[in-house]
Amino acid sequence: MATKEDILNCVKSLVWSGEFDETEVAYDVGDRFSELDQAGKFWLLLVIQAEFESKRKAEQTWPKVTDFDRLDRAFTMLQAQGVIALHRAGFDQSEGLEDVADAYEEAGGKSSDYAGHCFYTEQDQEGALDGSGLYIGYGHLSGKDAKAIKVAEMLRAALEHEGFSVTWDGTIASRVFVEGFCWQRRSPG
Secondary structure (H helix, E strand, C coil), X not given: CCCHHHHHHHHHHHHHHCCCCHHHHHHHHHXXXXXXXXXXXXXXXXXXHHHHHHHHHHHCCCCCCCHHHHHHHHHHHHHHCCEEEECCCCCCHHHHXXXXXXXXXXXXXXXXXXXXXXXXXXXXXXXXXXXXXXXXXXXXXXXXXXXXXHHHXXXXXXXXXXXXXXXXXXXXXXXXXXXXXXXCCCCCC
16 A cells, blocks of 8 residues: 555656646556545645645746756757657666667658667656766667667767766666756646
8 A cells, every 4th residue: 555655756756757747647646546535636636736836936946958958959969860869768678678669660660760779767767856867778779789889979979968977888788877967857838
């Protein structure tokens, strides 16, 4: 059985991700915690409204261009270079790779202009929300390590072009890490 703390943490994560509006957060949390009775559902709506209000106030103090905005620009640059660049792809690396495969097929598969991919997951986003920086996975659609390394080099270059400090050991064994990433993504609408 979920505790109030579990529910509050879920609400906070979804609201501060900047990816969802109030209705979407209410639906997602209600679905995850379906055991809530009528009083619990009413309390949940109040909690969601209060968290969005808190976030909107904080957004007023954020810089005009946030780290998320710069990350999005880096991802847009990579897309133009033939790299599928996905925000919040799945919960973990495995689901992220499934999202990459889906995006590749939607883009036309082998007839698309895509060869590589990069993404961060919901778990990676959680780390960034906690101030722990942001890990970004990468790879080449051929599965070849040497080509994946080239994708990582492109990713690092795009991130550094946007002013990020990036750590990566140059091997396929590690993901690219954006140091000091401050998660500030404005809410939709």
